[in-house]
Structures are given as structure tokens and as C-alpha cells.
Amino acid sequence: MARTALAATPEPDVPDEALLVLYANGDPGAARNLSGRLVPRALGYATRLLAGDRAEAEDVVQEAMLRLWRVAPDWRPGEARVSTWVYRVVTNLCTDRRRTRMRRRDGTLEDAPEVADATPGAEAQLIAADRAAALEAALAQLPDRQRQAVVLRHIEGLSNPEIAVVLDLGVEAVESLTARGKRALSAILAGQRAALGWTDGGDDGGP
């Protein structure tokens, strides 16, 4: 039951780039190893950029990986990290899809996930689920660039220079985007503190 498609654990010592070269040389196992590393991260990132639309995120990730397979024979070693390259392609594909979706719906954003229903269950789990849903909903309200920068920095754990490569921006612009994004998230979530189980002024440590 615990076995998934990722059961073929990639060897941790082999860099992504080496796996890509192996793939380009016809190695039959390289694609599985590389996918095991890249797909979960790319899928989580794409799902967040697409406001929780998992099916569309899967399509985006498949397309991004297909582009990676195609570029593999011409990959120039040392030029970019494979994971950064994938994040960049996913970002661009998600931006395109969101624009298409916005045009179709005449600019309205109507599918942001809602805070989970209060179905019976452990209170702590409910709160955790509510908090996760609240974060996703708040992220969905940010402008594209802010959302991408915040997710890459604080959830995917990329450094600012890496984010600069992914978003094709300067490092200062990235710092500004993440700071503004965080402030906006705080403002959006401020009204839900009590609903999400945070007590007002309880553990802030401030005056």
C-alpha cells in the first residue's frame, strides 16, 4: 500500500544533471529516477500556482517534463540547475493557463478554494486542514508574480538568486516581491485568526 510510483528511489549521490545526461545517452532508468525527484516538487508548485486545480497542474507538469526530455540532448552542463529549469517552465506554463482561464471567465476569480467545511473529526486536524486551505486561498488572491515568489521562497525553499533565474528577474526585485507578498498574505489572513485557532495576542510576544 505504501508503494507508489516513487518507490524506485533515486540514488541521492547522482546529480540531476548527470541523470539527464544518462537519459540523453539512452539509459533506460534515468527518466524514472529524475521524475521521482522532480515531479513531486513541480506538482506541488504547479498546484499552488493554479489555485488548487490538481488536474490542470498534472497537465502542466507532464508538459514541463516533456520539454525537459526534449531538451536533454542539447543540455549544456553547468548552465542551469535542472530543478530551476523545471520550475521556470512550470511557472511560464501556469501563467499562460491562468491568463487563458481569466480571459475565459472575464476576469473573475471564482474558484479559490474555500476554508474546509466543519465536518466532524479531530479538532486539531480540522484546524490544520483549515489553515492549509486558508493559506492556499490567500495565495490565490495574490498577483501572479508575488504568489510565485512567495511559494518559491517560503514553500519550495529556493534561494533568492535561484528565484531570480526562475522568474527572470533581478535579485532585488525578488526580495521586494516576497516581502510585499508576505505582507499581503498577513493582511488577508488577519481577519481569520480566531477561525483558524490562533488566539489574539496570545503568543505574539509583542506589547
Next chain:
Amino acid sequence: MADHDLDDLFAAARAEVAQPSPVLMARILADAAAVQPRRSVPVRARFRLGGWIAALGGTGALAGLATATFAGLWIGLAPPAAVDDFAATLWAPAAGDSLDLFPDLEGMIDDADG
């Protein structure tokens, strides 16, 4: 909202790793197999060279062949005295001498005619 509340939210989101479905992984690996460059180019190049060597009898035979080639070249350029003498006997007989390999041949032909 306090910064650490937001950080908690981020930490919880980080801990939750997306699990791709087996169907998605199968789709991705099918794409990979479909566009993967075939191993044929380097392998075929190696196979051709290997085929040459095999046709000559393998690497051992190749070493013998090289030795024989060098030895022949060396004997041609700097022949030992014994080779010189033998070659002189075989190819440069003194004037008037002849080497008759079939001394009775003429007689046999004459007999046949007669």
C-alpha cells in the same frame, strides 16, 4: 497577523509533499520513452570497430599481426647476413649458371612428340 503564524503555515505547507499519482508518472515516463534518443550512435560506432578486430581474429591476433608487420619491415631495411646470402643464392646466380627445376621435362616432351 504575526510573522511566526505565517511561518507556521509555510512550514506546514512545506511538510506536505505532493504525491504524483501512478497514472501521472506513467504518462510522464511514456513521454520520456517516446522521445528518448536511442543508444544506437555510440554503441554502433563501438560495434563497428569491434567487428573489424573480431574479423582479424581478436585482439591477440591483432598484436601478432603488428609484430609480423614490424619484423618484415625491419628485415627488409636491415637484413641479417644469413638472409643476404640466401637471397643472393636464390635471386642473383652467377652468369652462365642456371637452376633447372625439371631437368627431364624437355626429354619428356620430345618423347611425347616422337
